[in-house]
Amino acid sequence: MERRTFVKTSLAVGGTALAGGATMSLAGRISPAKHTLRGNINHSVCKWCYPGQSVEELAQAGKAMGLASVELLEPADWPTLEKYGLVCAMPFGPSVEGKDRLTDGFNTPENHEWLVPGFNERIREVSEAGYPSVICFSGNRRGMDDETGLENCAKGLEAIMPAAEEHGVTVCMELLNSKVDHKDYQCDRTQWGVELCKRVNSDRFKLLYDIYHMQIMEGDVIRTIRTYHDYIGHYHTGGNPGRNEIDDTQELNYPAIMRAIVETGYTGYVGQEFIPSRTPLVSLSEAVVLCDV
Amino acid sequence: MRRRTFVSSLATGAVAMSAMPATTLCAGAEQQPFKLKYAPHFGMFKHHAGEDLVDQLEFAADEGFTAWEDNGMKARTKETQEAVAATMARRGMQMGVFVAHTIHWNEPSLTSGKQDYRDMFLEQIQDSVEVAKRVNATWMTVVPGYVDLRLDMGYQTANLVESLKRASDILEPHGLVMVLEPLNPFNHPGLFLKKIPQAYAICKAVDSPACKILDDLYHQQITEGNLIPNINAAWEEIAYFQIGDNPGRKEPTTGEINYLNVFKHIHSKGFPGVLGMEHGNMKPGKEGERALIDAYRSVDSF
Numbered sequence: 191m192e193r194r195t196f197v198k199t200s201l202a203v204g205g206t207a208l209a210g211g212a213t214m215s216l217a218g219r220i221s222p223a224k225h226t227l228r229g230n231i232n233h234s235v236c237k238w239c240y241p242g243q244s245v246e247e248l249a250q251a252g253k254a255m256g257l258a259s260v261e262l263l264e265p266a267d268w269p270t271l272e273k274y275g276l277v278c279a280m281p282f283g284p285s286v287e288g289k290d291r292l293t294d295g296f297n298t299p300e301n302h303e304w305l306v307p308g309f310n311e312r313i314r315e316v317s318e319a320g321y322p323s324v325i326c327f328s329g330n331r332r333g334m335d336d337e338t339g340l341e342n343c344a345k346g347l348e349a350i351m352p353a354a355e356e357h358g359v360t361v362c363m364e365l366l367n368s369k370v371d372h373k374d375y376q377c378d379r380t381q382w383g384v385e386l387c388k389r390v391n392s393d394r395f396k397l398l399y400d401i402y403h404m405q406i407m408e409g410d411v412i413r414t415i416r417t418y419h420d421y422i423g424h425y426h427t428g429g430n431p432g433r434n435e436i437d438d439t440q441e442l443n444y445p446a447i448m449r450a451i452v453e454t455g456y457t458g459y460v461g462q463e464f465i466p467s468r469t470p471l472v473s474l475s476e477a478v479v480l481c482d483v
Numbered sequence: 484m485r486r487r488t489f490v491s492s493l494a495t496g497a498v499a500m501s502a503m504p505a506t507t508l509c510a511g512a513e514q515q516p517f518k519l520k521y522a523p524h525f526g527m528f529k530h531h532a533g534e535d536l537v538d539q540l541e542f543a544a545d546e547g548f549t550a551w552e553d554n555g556m557k558a559r560t561k562e563t564q565e566a567v568a569a570t571m572a573r574r575g576m577q578m579g580v581f582v583a584h585t586i587h588w589n590e591p592s593l594t595s596g597k598q599d600y601r602d603m604f605l606e607q608i609q610d611s612v613e614v615a616k617r618v619n620a621t622w623m624t625v626v627p628g629y630v631d632l633r634l635d636m637g638y639q640t641a642n643l644v645e646s647l648k649r650a651s652d653i654l655e656p657h658g659l660v661m662v663l664e665p666l667n668p669f670n671h672p673g674l675f676l677k678k679i680p681q682a683y684a685i686c687k688a689v690d691s692p693a694c695k696i697l698d699d700l701y702h703q704q705i706t707e708g709n710l711i712p713n714i715n716a717a718w719e720e721i722a723y724f725q726i727g728d729n730p731g732r733k734e735p736t737t738g739e740i741n742y743l744n745v746f747k748h749i750h751s752k753g754f755p756g757v758l759g760m761e762h763g764n765m766k767p768g769k770e771g772e773r774a775l776i777d778a779y780r781s782v783d784s785f
Contacts, residue, residue: 404708412738413669
């Protein structure tokens with residue numbers, strides 16, 4: 191039933207695009223979605239999935255389709271969002287030359303030397319901008335066992351929790367798949383992430399539950415969200431297999447998952463992180479409508 | 484079908500029409516067969532068709548279902564089995580699985596390698612041949628049972644493979660197939676067979692056309708997710724599917740699986756077999772049965 195409703199709404203958006211033809215501007219094609227949004231989900235989008243759009247173009251188009259945030263951006267891009275009344279719901283953490291912030295993470299004590307001061311500074315910046323969260327990563331295993339990874343991550347994260355708590359910023363570690371996109375990444379299981387949350391023991395450390403990545407690693411998405419939502423601070427989307435659109439071209443029923451998220455009382459953001467295989471901004475507006483339960 | 488009707492009505496601006504079920508538009512008429520052989524269970528349509536088994540089959544056939552599944556077929560009387568088979572033959576319906584043997588839910592059996600369990604299993608497989616022939620079934624379900632905590636996984640696997648080879652010797656000459664069903668550890672903690680890759684390895688070791696995988700998409704969504712890539716990876720050993728949305732184990736559209744696309748994928752691979760509807764009805768009564776059929780129409784509209 192829900193799916194039918196979705197088809198109706200998304201076709202209404204697509205239908206406008208067809209009716210408007212080449213003469214209608216892109217903003218005109220995607221803006222109808224704005225009027226259908228229900229306000230239960232705060233919609234966000236990950237910039238890296240739109241290499242053909244500048245931050246400004248994505249912010250402008252996103253605003254028109256009802257997005258509240260463009261995410262995974264550096265501080266230099268934040269003023270652009272401000273122009274459009276948008277936030278960066280999930281900014282990048284710090285980086286240093288010679289290190290990859292995704293594969294070189296909190297699980298390796300040497301990295302704490304740059305991660306701890308870098309995060310303390312970034313947390314302050316995020317707080318000043320009025321944003322809720324900042325992303326972090328475990329890093330790759332490189333032969334490390336689960337327990338050592340937990341101990342190391344907890345130690346590094348505990349060092350930045352005072353700043354996070356003082357400034358009211360939630361540090362979110364992303365769960366990624368280690369089979370297809372990020373081989374050897376350590377934070378690849380919800381159970382492991384939840385155990386890390388319990389050890390860090392602060393409301394300012396949570397998980398970024400990426401639905402696409404966890405469908406590859408685990409499945410059982412809705413039960414996992416219902417069970418562990420207290421430990422989840424942010425959500426990402428993506429179609430499986432392929433990481434493209436999240437509609438009927440892939441194996442998950444996103445409206446049902448979004449309803450489960452809303453039912454947990456979640457007030458954060460949902461970041462669209464699929465790689466558009468069709469017209470990018472039209473795909474984005476369709477995903478927003480699809481997730482607007 | 485319905486999706487297309489709906490989409491075209493939308494395109495002409497008749498949005499209000501979209502909510503009307505296709506069944507209302509052609510009440511009384513026989514429905515088009517589904518594109519895939521979805522197999523309902525007895526009891527699923529009892530509010531429409533009553534308690535009589537033949538009536539239930541007739542109702543399902545009228546609704547476009549081309550297969551049926553009955554886990555407990557072996558326990559039915561010979562007369563009932565014959566009556567069901569005759570009705571299905573007349574209506575051109577294909578029989579799905581029945582459960583071939585006693586499943587040991589709480590004690591090690593086939594994994595232990597103990598001769599008495601193996602003998603009992605093989606005897607039951609032998610008995611199943613006659614039943615399969617009587618009801619025109621090709622497939623029968625095998626669940627290898629509980630883990631044997633005293634044995635390393637390697638020995639348990641070898642014990643199971645040996646039993647399955649002997650069972651294949653019985654089934655292969657008759658063209659019958661036992662399908663191994665991995666179950667999820669959330670509902671069934673302690674069972675040996677959990678994952679599709681594990682079942683794949685066992686089928687490769689048994690190396691017989693009589694030993695294949697039953698991929699229950701409900702169980703696999705709970706156990707490992709990644710449904711389509713797992714289907715692709717194990718395709719040559721998968722002979723049978725079962726259906727159920729997660730969470731809740733009800734009909735498609737009631738959970739997190741996008742069955743429209745999963746079925747489209749299975750259909751695109753030319754799957755010739757049956758997909759058993761081993762799930763409950765989301766809503767009670769006649770209304771729930773109609774909603775279930777409507778849900779199957781929507782996910783079959785690829």
